[in-house]
Amino acid sequence: MTLQQQIRRNRLRSGIVVVGFVLLLGIVAGLIGAVFDLSLGVVALLGAGLYAIFSIISSRRIVARMTGAQELGPDQLRPLRRLVENVSIAAGLPVTPEVRIVDDPAPNAFAAGLRPQTSYLGVTTGLLRVMPKRELEAVLGHEITHVRNRDTYLMTMATIFAGVIALVADIGFRMLLYGGGRSRKGGGAIVIVLAVVGLLLAPYAALLLKLSLSRRREFLADAGSAEILNDPEAMALALRRLELDTTTVAYADASVAHLWVESPTSRVESERRGVLALSSLFDTHPPLVQRIAALEESGGFRLPEQLPPHAPFAVELGLQ
Amino acid sequence: MLWLWIALGVVAILLVLVGIGYNRLVRLRNEAATGWANIDVQLERRGDLIPNLVETVKGYAAHERGVFDEVTRARTALQQASTPAAAGEANDVLTAALGRLFAVAEAYPELRASENFLRLQDELTDTEDKISAARRYYNSTVMHYNTGIQSLPWVLVARPLGFREKEFFSAEGDTATPQVSFTPAT
Numbered sequence: 001m002t003l004q005q006q007i008r009r010n011r012l013r014s015g016i017v018v019v020g021f022v023l024l025l026g027i028v029a030g031l032i033g034a035v036f037d038l039s040l041g042v043v044a045l046l047g048a049g050l051y052a053i054f055s056i057i058s059s060r061r062i063v064a065r066m067t068g069a070q071e072l073g074p075d076q077l078r079p080l081r082r083l084v085e086n087v088s089i090a091a092g093l094p095v096t097p098e099v100r101i102v103d104d105p106a107p108n109a110f111a112a113g114l115r116p117q118t119s120y121l122g123v124t125t126g127l128l129r130v131m132p133k134r135e136l137e138a139v140l141g142h143e144i145t146h147v148r149n150r151d152t153y154l155m156t157m158a159t160i161f162a163g164v165i166a167l168v169a170d171i172g173f174r175m176l177l178y179g180g181g182r183s184r185k186g187g188g189a190i191v192i193v194l195a196v197v198g199l200l201l202a203p204y205a206a207l208l209l210k211l212s213l214s215r216r217r218e219f220l221a222d223a224g225s226a227e228i229l230n231d232p233e234a235m236a237l238a239l240r241r242l243e244l245d246t247t248t249v250a251y252a253d254a255s256v257a258h259l260w261v262e263s264p265t266s267r268v269e270s271e272r273r274g275v276l277a278l279s280s281l282f283d284t285h286p287p288l289v290q291r292i293a294a295l296e297e298s299g300g301f302r303l304p305e306q307l308p309p310h311a312p313f314a315v316e317l318g319l320q
Numbered sequence: 321m322l323w324l325w326i327a328l329g330v331v332a333i334l335l336v337l338v339g340i341g342y343n344r345l346v347r348l349r350n351e352a353a354t355g356w357a358n359i360d361v362q363l364e365r366r367g368d369l370i371p372n373l374v375e376t377v378k379g380y381a382a383h384e385r386g387v388f389d390e391v392t393r394a395r396t397a398l399q400q401a402s403t404p405a406a407a408g409e410a411n412d413v414l415t416a417a418l419g420r421l422f423a424v425a426e427a428y429p430e431l432r433a434s435e436n437f438l439r440l441q442d443e444l445t446d447t448e449d450k451i452s453a454a455r456r457y458y459n460s461t462v463m464h465y466n467t468g469i470q471s472l473p474w475v476l477v478a479r480p481l482g483f484r485e486k487e488f489f490s491a492e493g494d495t496a497t498p499q500v501s502f503t504p505a506t
Contacts, residue, residue: 082446089358090453092351092461230456 013154021161021206025049028165028202031195032172048168055160056114063112063156069100069122077101079316080128084121087140091148091228097121107131107245111143111152119147128317130245132310135238138225142235145224151217166203173199222291223298232299236292240303243288345474345483348465352486355458356404359489362454363398363407366414366447370395373440377421380431384424391417404458404487411451418444455489462486 025048033041055062063069072081081099088096097111098120107127113119121143131139146152176195222239226232296302374388394414401407422441425431432438466485469478 082449086449086453089362089450090456092355092358092457227460228456 017154017158017161021052021165024161024165024202024206025168027198028169028172031198032168032175035172035176035192035195044168044172048164051167052160052164055163056157059156059160060113060118060120064100064120064122067102067110067112067122068104069102069120071098071100077317080123080313083133083137083313084140084144087137087228088144088147091141091144091224093144093148097144097147099123101125105129107242109139109143111146112156113147114153114156116147116150119152121147125314126245128314129312130241131238131313133313133316134231134234135241135310136313137229138231138234138238141225141228142221145221145228146217149217149220149224151221155217162203162206165206169199169202218286218291219294222295226295226299232295233301233303236295236299236301236303237307239288239292239295241307243292244307341474342481345465345468345478345481348461348468349483349486352458352461352465355454355461356489358454359404359407359451359458362447362451363411366444366451367395367399369440369443369447370414370418373421373437373444376434376437376440377425377431380428380434381424387417387421387424391421393417404489408455408489415448459488459490462488 025045029041029045029048031041032044033039077099081096084099085096093116095117097113097116100120100122102108102122102124104124105126106124107130108124109127110122111119112122121140123140127136127139173196176192176199222235225235229235292303370391374391377384378388391414394410394417398407398410398414401410425437468474469483469485474483
């Protein structure tokens with residue numbers, strides 16, 4: 001699959017997500033309208049639409065706030081920005097994304113932004129302290145692939161929509177539970193049961209839509225990084241290093257979990273849940289072991305038991 | 321009458337397929353052209369840095385004439401290279417010549433301490449990294465494009481339609497540099 005095909009496929013998927021969202025929102029608003037008042041349903045629909053538009057416009061800032069990513073001054077961390085420049089040239093991006101730093105001991109990175117021109121990468125200080133240059137490059141390659149494939153666009157849309165649906169359904173559900181007696185229009189018991197079930201399930205449907213998209217992206221981004229840098233082993237080594245690391249990012253807001261290279265939620269928990277096929281549907285990332293195995297298979301190599309010794313990139317940057 | 325419609329339908333479908341395939345080849349060709357432009361920018365930047373570097377080194381080591389000539393000639397050859405393959409070769413020659421220039425510079429402590437020299441050296445290293453990054457992208461676009469015009473049915477009509485195979489910008493071996501580490505594990 002060439003790059004352009006992948007981009008077009010992602011655009012198509014974004015379209016499907018939008019349509020799915022509109023349908024889901026229509027159902028939720030319809031249920032609210034059926035149980036209470038038609039006008040209330042319309043209000044919910046309009047409110048949700050406005051909220052979604054507002055979120056899309058301000059998504060860049062919201063992500064920065066939720067992840068705690070700091071902008072860099074013009075002279076800070078030159079070698080890091082150079083590395084990003086080189087990787088994005090190798091990826092054929094029209095512009096180099098900006099780099100932001102998250103002051104956190106856990107090694108992790110993410111990409112955000114709607115278009116390549118306005119995208120930025122977030123890198124934790126922990127990542128710089130743990131990874132040698134070669135593996136850091138691979139991680140940057142992974143994030144830049146997200147930008148290049150328009151994953152960031154797709155995922156931002158999906159996130160916002162999942163959030164909006166959850167919010168509207170939640171409000172509707174609460175109204176049904178607590179305020180129901182006064183304003184309820186009547187209607188049969190069946191309608192109410194239907195509404196309860198529908199309003200309860202809608203957020204999960206939205207979440208599943210979002211997560212299934214997110215997990216496939218991770219494999220593609222790993223493969224993209226291996227292709228850009230012509231070095232699948234570096235990506236696998238980086239993932240192994242992440243696996244060995246036990247710290248997780250403090251700013252692990254669940255709503256931005258899918259953005260990171262490694263899932264920032266507690267690993268023990270996600271591994272335990274991974275036992276159950278059903279509950280692994282709710283993970284944002286495939287297990288690292290699976291991702292490493294996929295790289296080993298496509299690259300035709302096996303990772304050594306022990307990671308090679310290295311000097312972390314932070315040394316070159318002069319970070320403490 | 322029915323057969324006429326069927327024939328027309330088949331022709332219409334074929335035309336659509338041809339259109340889609342043609343557009344794909346055009347797109348692949350444009351991607352390769354963009355890839356080449358990325359390399360060209362970096363090669364030019366590299367060429368622009370060299371006179372400055374030569375002047376700086378001359379200020380400290382004026383009698384090392386042979387190396388200066390070699391670098392200058394390699395630079396001219398690179399700027400005159402007209403095809404990607406030739407540019408790749410000229411670029412390699414230039415890299416080797418610059419290597420010798422820096423080896424010469426090692427013998428002059430004052431030069432090595434000069435801020436101007438250090439900055440130029442740093443910029444040149446950066447440009448070399450960027451050239452190899454741009455090379456990877458360009459070569460992958462060329463591979464997609466060449467595969468596109470060499471596979472059926474396009475191989476039959478690509479030439480008459482003006483799709484020529486593109487050259488790779490190959491240099492310094494296309495494999496990733498193996499990581500060799502001599503430091504013992506701690």
